Amino acid sequence: MHNKIHHSLMQWYKIHGRHDLPWRITNNPYKIYLSEIMLQQTQVKTVLERFYFPFLEKFPTLLDVAKSDLDDVLKMWEGLGYYTRAKNLHTTAQKCQGDLPKNASELLELPGIGRSTAHAISAFAYKEALPILDANVKRILHRYFAIEARDEKKLWKAAYELFDTKYPFEYNQAMMDIGSMVCLAKKPLCDVCPFEKGCEGKSAPQNFPEPKIKKIKPVRKPTIVVYTHNGKIALSQRKERFLHGLWGFVQYETFEENEGVLLGHITQHYSHFTLDADVYKCESEYVNEECEWFAPSEINHLSLSGADHKVLKLIV
Numbered sequence: 001m002h003n004k005i006h007h008s009l010m011q012w013y014k015i016h017g018r019h020d021l022p023w024r025i026t027n028n029p030y031k032i033y034l035s036e037i038m039l040q041q042t043q044v045k046t047v048l049e050r051f052y053f054p055f056l057e058k059f060p061t062l063l064d065v066a067k068s069d070l071d072d073v074l075k076m077w078e079g080l081g082y083y084t085r086a087k088n089l090h091t092t093a094q095k096c097q098g099d100l101p102k103n104a105s106e107l108l109e110l111p112g113i114g115r116s117t118a119h120a121i122s123a124f125a126y127k128e129a130l131p132i133l134d135a136n137v138k139r140i141l142h143r144y145f146a147i148e149a150r151d152e153k154k155l156w157k158a159a160y161e162l163f164d165t166k167y168p169f170e171y172n173q174a175m176m177d178i179g180s181m182v183c184l185a186k187k188p189l190c191d192v193c194p195f196e197k198g199c200e201g202k203s204a205p206q207n208f209p210e211p212k213i214k215k216i217k218p219v220r221k222p223t224i225v226v227y228t229h230n231g232k233i234a235l236s237q238r239k240e241r242f243l244h245g246l247w248g249f250v251q252y253e254t255f256e257e258n259e260g261v262l263l264g265h266i267t268q269h270y271s272h273f274t275l276d277a278d279v280y281k282c283e284s285e286y287v288n289e290e291c292e293w294f295a296p297s298e299i300n301h302l303s304l305s306g307a308d309h310k311v312l313k314l315i316v
């Protein structure tokens with residue numbers, strides 16, 4: 001049914017595909033898995049230039065991840081954001097003792113591996129003939145089949161319908177490349193797209209999927225307090241899901257200003273809120289019991305969020 005489309009897609013991929021990405025020239029499941037997890041919320045360029053190779057240098061195998069402390073894994077993830085990914089990677093490494101399962105259904109059982117990621121790992125590492133459905137592929141399918149609703153079930157059905165069972169590996173790679181190079185979110189390049197002839201949504205691509213209603217981001221305004229005592233600084237390890245495992249300075253929703261000295265102000269934009277905080281310094285040994293004391297040189301070895309790095313710059 002889609003023979004012609006598959007042919008155009010393969011032709012396009014041969015000429016324009018990104019054949020040299022390091023996770024495409026290997027069938028090492030760990031290296032493919034790592035790239036899939038890093039690429040979930042981050043662009044190829046950032047992953048490639050700053051994170052993928054240093055992480056592999058520090059942890060050459062998944063067993064090395066399994067044997068390491070979560071702190072060390074988080075340190076290599078610092079700056080990449082969405083730290084739950086690193087925590088899940090560490091748990092997964094320990095759970096499978098460095099040896100990933102060899103099919104999508106078992107991969108799906110592991111923390112942090114959703115259906116599309118399981119399909120991607122299995123398709124690229126073990127050549128299982130399964131379609132993937134990452135954000136880029138979703139956008140193509142929404143437009144090609146003119147699907148307005150953000151409906152996972154419909155999208156999976158569409159993913160299987162368009163899938164090329166003859167060349168599954170190349171098809172999946174080509175779809176990822178079309179999504180990031182041609183069917184762009186804001187201005188799709190329909191004139192050079194191999195799907196152009198059959199694409200039902202190309203006259204109004206911005207309607208597929210239907211635009212999200214923009215929510216105003218809430219602003220959190222805590223006070224951050226840097227407690228110091230005997231030349232050491234107090235930090236605690238975050239427990240909330242979002243920055244889980246990272247070290248950070250004490251934060252209060254309310255704080256008596258006369259208890260400390262104002263150091264400055266920081267602003268940090270997160271995907272779901274903005275942090276807007278005054279930073280105080282306070283000389284006191286009495287901090288909450290979850291805190292530990294570190295010399296300034298020791299703090300460099302801890303993994304901190306972007307906001308806490310900004311606080312650190314105010315004190316050193």
Ligand code: SF4
Pocket residue numbers: 140143144182183184188189190191193194195196197199201202205
């Ligand atoms: S023709 Fe345009 S809208 Fe349709 S898939 Fe290609 S780039 Fe996207």
